[in-house]
Amino acid sequence: MGTSEYVVPAGWAGRVAFVSGGVSGLGFGIARALAEAGMRLALSYRNEDYRSKAAAWFAQNGHEEPLWIKLDVTDREGFAAAAATVEAHFGAVHVVVNNAGVSVFGDTAEASYADYDWIMGVNFGGVVNGVVSFLPALRRASGRRHVVNIASMAAYLSGPQAGIYTASKFAVRGLTESLRYNLVPHGIGCSLVCPALVATNAWDSAFRRPAEFGASGFGDVNADELTKFGKAFEAGMDPLEAGRRILAGMDADRGLIFTHPEFAEDFAAIYQDSLAALPQEDAPAERLEVERMRRAANKAALEGKSISINDLT
Template sequence: MSETAALNGADFRSEWEGRVAFITGAATGIGLGTAQAFADAGMKLALSYRNEDDRAATEQWFASHGHAKPLFIKLDVTDREGFVAAADEVEKTFGEVHVLVNNAGVSVFGPTDEASYDDFDWIMNVNFGGNVNGIVSFLPKIKAASGRRHVVNVASMAAFLPGPQAGIYTASKFAVRGLTESLRYNLAPHGIGCSLCCPALTRTNAWKSAQKRPDDFAESGFAPAKEGELEQFGTAFELGMDPYEVGAKILRGMTLQDGLILTHPEHGVDFAEEYMKQVKALPIEACPPGRARIEQLRRDAMRAADEGLVIAMDDLT
């Protein structure tokens, strides 16, 4: 096992003990693994969930490991009023709120050219809209808090690598990537860290998302899965990384103030291919001095923002 893989939440206890974190989709999968790593680091937790059985199992894990019972909040991340109420409840219970992890999402696959409005609306509302709702609801409280603070948006390796059966899912994760990488610059002047986490194959039940489709978005353009097809797809997830390891790497990335947290080492070849594809697509020609100056101003502004300076529109021209 690598040194990074061997890390656990307790390794970062001195950095995060007593900090208050809200994690969405925290009763299963990566959300639960993150909650477990955070608990081992001594953090106080508020966890959103949808399923009562999952909540009960999560509560049992905390009790059996000697951790304080988290504040459980039943929440549909597309519910903006519910998100505002959740933020108020966390603040009322714990006082300051220091960490937000937007993790909840759905994994639904099918040919994009056959997708319906309901397919687009459901997946984008959860995977991108859930992040938006978390940010708008919780950031005022995090800004008002003191000490170490952080926002983590959990996307996916699909934020970099598209696939033929994952067009809407990929679009939602690309959107989360763009949002997070820009938000990092805005939060730096407030002393708040911001990370994009892009896990790959993880041992979760994410493949069951298609079976939990809300009635409000029932009109799918995708053909129903063939008998046993989803279950066969789910066997791939059994080979995935342990969710706790993903959570420990998120905690490590937060501690190091990493803007990008990549948890799986196996995608180097994919990044190299994507990089070369982009470089090859660049035209080989001279750039006019005026355009070159504007782009250099943009680069300078990004570096300055990363150092914590507030960037105004005038700084870009």
């Protein structure tokens, strides 16, 4: 979807969206795409310089200045306060985009508790905090509403150098796919977004690691190696292009949004490997019935029925 092919989705003007990490990288790309659609924005940030540059873009392009909220996504009290502030300021909240994350590379077999606590706390815990804090406001609002959780292609594709990052994105995937079933009866959409390479500085998280998580099992950061790796991100998709694709997927109420096309080979291999791993035998009729009921309950949930455990047996 090139820029010349892009049509701004209609029907979102005046809707209120909160984007975590919305002043740089992919988050800023998403924020700009939402602004193009006429949405009113609240953006969280940590870096004052990034916030200032983002503010300049909104002013230069004639968009309403966002509500700026300084926030560490691991701060649950701060997140709850942010949700209350956004709702009080705008009168409603219709969209929450859980975007902020960190990526650290190293041998997972050498990882420390601090490595797990930091990466999982930001990448998965930050999404949890956004969901728990903002869903009550979304449920009080009316009309088009949506939860967008940013994961990564790492939610599907594992590798040897980003095990904890991958685990965190698998967790975001599982949470989002399940949450979608629960939100349909409330008229709230829910999308899992799995971007690949985007032209951002997402690669340099290790340089900004908080001191309280300093006891890494990965050893000292090799700045030269990491900077060399970061050059690969220069080939990434423009963040605004990715943001527009995400908005288009949200507008279409897609549960799964892929922004990049280059993974057919990987998904074909996952499909073949998964089928090959299944035992080649017939399952008992009783178990087949349990799985039939599970599939039927999932289908009914996506059609708007509120599902209880009684629907599974």
